């Protein structure tokens with residue numbers, strides 16, 4: 001079957017570390033939905049350096065965590081990371097695009113089990129990640145004054161409308 005048409009997904013908010021276009025220290029992930037997966041192409045650069053010439057594990061982890069945050073648009077529920085495990089299978093060179101693909105593996109009540117794979121231009125999978133996200137309601141963010149902002153992320157994102165118009 002042909003690949004589904006990619007659909008552009010909006011950043012969580014302009015200052016998000018993972019995807020915010022206005023965060024000068026951010027990774028600036030540009031994310032698309034492909035069917036039941038979300039996909040981003042990231043090229044780590046010298047700002048993300050760990051060992052010389054290689055991406056820092058924390059930068060890779062942040063990219064995976066944020067990409068999992070885009071699966072929430074597909075699930076259409078607010079959730080936060082409870083656990084995140086990254087399997088660093090091979091060093092990730094700076095300056096080479098890597099495609100990270102994430103999806104919901106399964107759901108059990110409030111528990112969303114997510115999985116991701118990061119693959120280089122040579123086809124080698126250099127890292128994988130698994131996460132447990134727990135659904136929360138908007139009040140989770142209220143003590144930090146962000147409940148309205150989080151609600152807006154999910155209200156303004158209308159995946160079905162976008163699908164029809166793309």
Ligand SMILES: CCCCCCCCCC(=O)SCCNC(=O)CCNC(=O)[C@H](O)C(C)(C)COP(=O)(O)OP(=O)(O)OC[C@H]1O[C@@H](n2cnc3c(N)ncnc32)[C@H](O)[C@@H]1OP(=O)(O)O
Pocket residue numbers: 012016065066068069078079080081082083109110111132134136150153
């Ligand atoms: C949301 C908008 C997107 C924003 C951008 C996305 C950015 C990317 C995502 C992130 O970085 S989120 C930020 C980092 N994460 C956090 O700040 C979360 C901090 N942790 C918490 O706030 C609480 O620990 C949490 C809300 C996750 C859970 O607290 P709760 O009191 O609601 O749940 P509880 O600990 O009682 O566990 C609920 C259920 O999960 C189960 N559970 C908890 N930890 C588990 C575990 N490790 N493995 C398996 N099950 C687990 C637990 O047994 C229980 O099962 P039952 O419902 O069956 O009783």
